[in-house]
Amino acid sequence: MPVSKLISMNEAIERYVLNGSSVAMSTFMEQMIIYSAAHEIIRQRRKNLTLIGPISDLLFDQMIGAGCVSEVKAAWVGNVMMGSAYQFRRAVEEAVPNKIKMTDYSNLTMALALHAGALGVPFLPTLSTLGSDLLKENESLKEFDSPVSDEKLVAVEAIIPDVAILPVQRCDETGNAHLWGSLGVSIDAAKASKIVILVAEEIVPPELISSDPGRTLIQGFQVSAVVHEPWACHPSPMQGYYNRDDSYFSEYHKETKTRDDFENWLGKWVYGVENREHYMSLLGEEKIKSLKIKKSALSVPVDYGI
């Protein structure tokens, strides 16, 4: 029998996310953002993390504001619906709560950096960022002459994160995972990273996974830990399970404008919370009900018969 990798979020973070780790998170873009893991990292007071991801919505903002982060490699850090993210701005502009190094990528160059890591090559070429200041300032982007044609290219250096923390809709206890919907750069992040922690909405039998192998986008042998934690991505959506909590994003924008306000927010929603179950009880039944998927949209099964 394969050995189960199921552990609690608390244990997964304690064991695998260390001070100074580089961590790929929120690799799906605006959906399936793993807020529960971010909050546990904050509670465990990790320091000097390097955060890696194309667009994080508010997750990077919260971790930066909590003082967990010393470096960010990203294409976009902000509140997708509302604009600026205040903790990110305060860290870059005023070194509050601490100074961070920001390395700017574009979405494509971030995707290629992780793809290079996934393919096990030191870099991949692109035609993007030529002539931009991203190319000038990001030391992992280097212009070179194509060895096979007469043109300029940009080499995007591979990123190999220490850890990737990825939410999935369902997986078995060894980490073979089914995902559907928009995936951003998550599959490459899983392939590129040294340690992969999956956070599953549902744990299912291996037979269910192998009934539809085309949907198994993350392999168990890549995975170090599996955490079973429903609603781990609130307030971002998870296709097939819950919708986006839009009001959270506008309220957070108002509630975290000053440093004091942010600290109050952190006390209420992170430090004052034991775990995801406790968080969900604070969110309240009415809210949960309003966000739950109301109308299923099932795909037609495919036939793998012989």
Place this chain on the structure above:
Amino acid sequence: MAVEKKYRLRELMICAAAREISDGDIVFVGMRLPLIAFVLAKKVYAPNAVGLFENGIIRSTPSPSLIYTMGDTPNLIGATHTGEMLTVMAYLQQGKVSVGFLGGAEVDRYGNLNSTTVKSGDNEIRLPGSGGACDIASLAKKVLIIMSHEKDRFVKKVNYITSPGYGDGGEWRKSAGLRRGGPAAVISTKGIFDFSPDGLMQVRSIHPGLTANEVQDATGFDLPMPNEVAETQPPSEEELKVIREYDPAGFWTGWNSKKRGD
């Protein structure tokens, strides 16, 4: 503006953007106003346009209800494909994307855009960054810029080139190694602008109710004006109907709210 208008400025900008989409175009759809421009184009001008979203979604129909981010669950309902970012970025890099939309905090006379960092006196203000903007500016066949028109946003030289336009003009894109593209038009809160063969921004039309002087005064560089300045075509009833049906509360357009407005 003495006459009360029947539409919001943002609605006019959405219409101007939608009219730039041709039938059959492959469109890199951005959020905010371009999102609605794609919906409007699909319903009125370009029924066969295909929308690419950089999180990995491809749609040939508009999403069934309003979305605030491209990752919202309704954006997958009726999609023709959902998958990885590199799938849609591959089409962009190959040169298959007809049009992409960009915004920014600053644009200069050569259509270079900054959405990374701006100066305010001695201080730097950090903005969210490129996202996919630099990729779209580098790789799309045609780029449309949508922005608020103010003197400190329409500047001589951007503080940081997040998304390259025509650089410093002439053959700059080619010598930088960019194979194609560049901004085709800027749709601002004051007018529509295009670019001379040298890559310099010039007036195409001015929005109803504004004068050429007002537009020049809100611009940090000299804007070449034709002798007779055209007026931007206002939204039609049909266009407004589509926009308002898609965004009934006016979240992105402000049409239904006194607070948000223009």
